[in-house]
Amino acid sequence: MVGVGLCSRQEASDRCGIYVCGLRAKTRSCLIVGICYERDVAQSSDVREILQYIPQFRGKVFFVLIEAGLLPEPAVAETLLDLAVLEDLGVKLVLGVLGGDLKDLFDWTLECEIMAARVSRPITDPGAIRETLDILARGQSAIVDASATGPLDLAVVDFARGIGVAKIITLLEEAILIDGAPAHAIRAADAESLALRTDATGAALLKAAAAACHRGVPRVHVLNGRRQGVLVDELFSNEGVGTMVHADSYRMIRPLREEDIPELLGMIGRSVRRTKLVERSYEDIQSRIGDFHVMTIDDNVVGCVALHEYPDEGCGEVACLYVKQAHEGRGYGFELVKHAEEIAGQLGIQRVFALSNRAADFFTGKLGYSPASVEVLPARRREQYEASGRDSQVFSHHFS
DSSP, X not given: OOOXXXXXXXXXXXXXXXXXXXXXXXXXTEEOSSOOOOOOOOOHHHHHHHHTXXXXXXXXXXXXXXXXXXXXXXXXHHXXXXXXXXXXXXXXXXXXXXXXXXXXXXXXXXHTTOOEEEOSSOTTSTHHHHHHHHHHHTTOEEEEEOTTSOTTOHHHHHHHHHTTOSEEEEEESSOOEETTEEOOEEEGGGHHHHGGGXXXXXXXXXHHHHHHHHTTOSEEEEXXXXXXXXXXXXXXXXXXXXXXXXXXXXXXXXXXXXXXXXXXXXXXXXXHHXXXXXXXXXXXXXXXXXXXXXXXXXXXXXXXXEEEEETTTTEEEEEEEEEOGGGTTSSHHHHHHHHHHHHHHHTTOXXXXXXXXXXXXXXXXXXXXXXXXXXXXXXXXHHHHHHXXXXXXXXXXXXX
């Protein structure tokens, strides 16, 4: 656990964990560099999830706003140590202090070995943008006084746009809850309607975040700064733990690209080994690449589906449906099947079928498919099925 007192990154390094390419391995919930944690041994899947973000973040400007005077000292200390990680990874950091003693926080950044410099002007001064850019150009992180503003006031957004941020990240006393539960990714266009389903504070933050996106900030993260490790848990995972309002396509389903094939094979390998999916080679997928679509979150592939057309029989097969284990239970499989069905409709296909040996409840209960016999399969597909020796059930669905 982290203590209130700060230690240097090297001291903390001596007391916990391992390095992976200069960053500390993410064990259960935290990426650690210089933070004194007691955690389980790092899992390789966690490390892979972290590593995929490093090239995306390097060279980007992150504007982090923190209510330092209102948050617990351990949480603030851990946040600063996490910021040191980001600085090591090549992120250009600007820290806006919404509350608390600016000098104390600046001193803490030095204790954490963050290469920080103070901006002499407050965020509301037009000259603060130029001074901040000069600090960043020197390879330092900047600390600016934002105490005269609210977390996402117009002056904050103008400053963020002026320094060319990729993200605004707010560490506040409270998180945004939609219908009493966290909402991790919200399109700016949906914020107005969702604001009706949260409290007054959450609604104001949600609308302000959406306004920032409409004015040119790609992403705004609203995090509960009282939660230790929240910064890393938000940034280094596909789903996140706070609320991100985004102007771009954060989660989407798109056609498979050839460069995705190795990742797709690795992703479905686990189910192939457990005989849930038919084994496929690189050449199998490449030869029918137009049939495959993937779901991406932050441009990372998390699921897939294929629609194989049988034009002579006027039907299609929903196949190779898979969602990564870490993303199960979020309705992504349903979305992928519906996407395949939408494509089938565009092709004029009147009936689709699916074969599965594990997902009967999913196809019948959630998607409205009906159990069917092998006689409904196209002749070529039936021959493949019988030759495979698999015990898959057949499910069929007619479009009205």
